[in-house]
Amino acid sequence: MSLSSFLPIQCQGITSLPAGQLPHYAVDGQTPQAAVRPANCQQAASVLQWAAAEKLSVMPWGGGTQMSLGNSPSRYDLALDLRGMNHLLDFQPNDLTCTVEAGMTLAGLQAALAQGGKFLPLEAPLAERATIGGVLAAGASGPLRFAFGLPRDWLIGIGVVSGQGVMTRAGGKVVKNVTGYDLNKLYTGSLGTLGVIVEATFKLSPLPAAFGALLARFDSMGQAVTAGQALCAQVFAPQGLQVIAVGQISGDKSPLTSLYERGEGLTPPLQRGVGGIYAIAFFAGRPSAVKRRLEDSARFLPERGAKDLERLEEAPARDLLHQLTDLGWSSESAPKLGLKISVPPSAVGQVVAMLEKSPLYESAVAGIIADAGFGTVRLLRWGEEIPPWPKGGEKDSLMQAIAALRAQVRALGGAVVVEQCPLEWKSQLDVWDDAPQGLEIMRRLKQKFDPQSILNPGRFLGRL
């Protein structure tokens, strides 16, 4: 009997999705034998109980926006699609809290919260598709992380189904809570390897009434990073600041260029710049505060080398934020190679300088996006020619460049995660970089939460 015909018998009421849909759930070239879409956490738990008993490996699915993340799964039997669980279970605007099922999209949640004048201060790529469970599992974030932090900072309660199919909760619905261990932190960023997130409770913020952006062109990346960091230390600091550079590109092939050109005439300096270096500061809050921050920043940056300032307000500024958040994740902008380099903020300048000299970036259709205030630097490298990319010998030199970069970044106290790369590379490199200290504890955690190793096996750091 095939897995998909077996499933409905075992897990009451759940039907497996038609075989024709299975290709949709392929990850790294592996297609599951079956896919299910539970409607509630009881169903999700019964699927996992059954999978544990049968030792079937399970890959939880949300919007599928970050499925390229991670090492290739060592086994892949069952896709567990959580998008059938997409309800806002509770929203208390005056308590500034909400509880949501994991399959709801981030954009869907934000839209519902906005009706009550609130928002969850998190940005994540492809918010229209990305689910809350996926955002939490991947620990995804966006350009406003400097002010708003990471998903870990907003999650106050969680419901999870373990690798043995047991539903558990931690935290609660109140904004301050030290009742028992803070397992919210453990599950966030664990890429679904310790349990399947089925429910989340967040603390919220009042919806910012105003939004703005300031774009400033610089002559060098180093100058832009220094100026951006200085700005981040001021009382009038923006909520987020990204320094972006497009490599020495020919023509308009870089998706970053299209980022610049979008918005129909709204961003003249950027339109002019095919290739160029910009600091983009984002501001969110009360109108008076946004105005003050914007104006003071507009005075501050030119003293530090900024040219051609451009101000954006409201919709165009929000659009730019979304484009920047999605960059590298949307199908039009997906790079051949995407690196996420996390370092202490003080090391951002050094990392950028390394990248500029690296074969990963130099003379390539590539972009650098540096969160100067927070310490996250992304390198996106698009293929400039018809596949295959990269050509023969180039692959080795690129892999070497990654290894060299990792050694340097490690010395700065950081890590390089390869978020996107050609599939074949995954057999030759660990996309997560060297495991940090504490790997032994992580192994024990994995063993205790998922003893059969059925949840996303092999995908996470240390092949957990």
Place this chain on the structure above:
Amino acid sequence: MESTRVNENFLNELRAIVGAEYVISHPADLLVYEYDGSIDMRLPQAVVLPASTQEVSQVMALAHRYGVPLAGRGSGTGLSGGAIAPPGGMQIAFTRMNRILGVDTVNRTATVEPGVINLDLDLHANKFGLRYAPDPSSQKACSLGGNIAENAGGPHCLAYGATTNHVLGLEVVLEDGAVVNLGNLAREAPGYDLRGVFVGSEGTFGVATKIVVRLLPLPETVKTFLGIFPDIDSACTAVSAIIGYGIVPAALEMIDALSIRAVQNVMDAGYPLDAGAVLLVELEGLKEEVSETSQEVEAALWEAGAAQVRVAEAAQERARLWLGRKNAFGAFGSIAPNYFLVDGVVPRTRLTEVLQRVSEVSQKYGMPIANVFHAGDGNLHPIMLYDGREPGAHEKALAAGGEILRVCVEFGGTLSGEHGIGLEKKEYMPLVYTEADLAAMQRVRDAFAPSGRLNPGKIFPDGQPPHKPPPQRAAPGMVA
């Protein structure tokens, strides 16, 4: 006599590691380590005061070899019995590890040893135009190590989050003496967030020997409001109204009538004795936004029925408005010799109803209950006031506290917002968590500290009543 593995050989080996003067084993000298800020107590078999990570590591390895259970101890201000030694066990006190190792103004972080006092760190950071935001009311006395273990909160956590939102990295010594770094200055480095789950683990995972915290820039403008209300209901209405305006103040604290009386008994904090409640609101930020939100806050206070609103901007004047709040706990001594403080949380929109229920509990037990608390985040601190020399008074206070916790849970809240579970509340855990939930937590403990020798008998329900304190001794009410 408790059975213990702390024998002469063990003590000699301890002395060899840290020096004889830093091993306390004489019962008379151990007395001060018998209790913390809670009402539970137990005499440790020994207390060791290491001076470095290396010494801590050796001490932990030694305890591991002998199978000695232990608890870390910061300043002993904890209110859930976290630092109290386990049966037959010892304490590692971090008093000597109290150096601020450095402030990094570029990354805006500080690296400290666990014994550093919370306020000392903040004052040191102030010299660089920075601040350490979590400010427990005990900040003059409590240690960063204790703050990490309890995930301490404080008035300003309303806007800035609790300790966990400010800890970036930890150097931790595990039960077998292994030293491991958790977390990272690189905030998006991959891996399970072990630092995140360590914060709030109440000393059951390991001991922290170095702590890297995030510092925030000092705000441009700070403005404090003191609203005086005829009754507690109108003050609660003001809390909801302020949040309803879309304002999350830096702090939003409430003081009820009984606490006002206690405070005014010992000092003039400027609280009218006939007031039903006092609300403290602090706004921080750019001058433009503070001036805007100020108007809204003032409007909200008046609309809710304030009889008086005082405003201060200069540091000294603001300190005057805070005076009563900061000294409230010490002031309860003027009303009763003992107090028992319960830390519970409810959704902030339910404050009025919950406080009504608290006052019903007070009537039922015939015991005065005062409320001084973090109203903005729904974090209650009902304080049972009693005389421990009266037979049964102590038990009555505990029972009343238990009833209040049940009310908190009934209203969708929980058992502790900042003081931790420790010994005090372990038996209440099944009110909020299923067996499976607790088993998941236990698994994390097993992953960090498989022997279970680190702070055993805390957090998880085990049917053992917390140690009964002798009724004669007054609970330490400190001025913080």
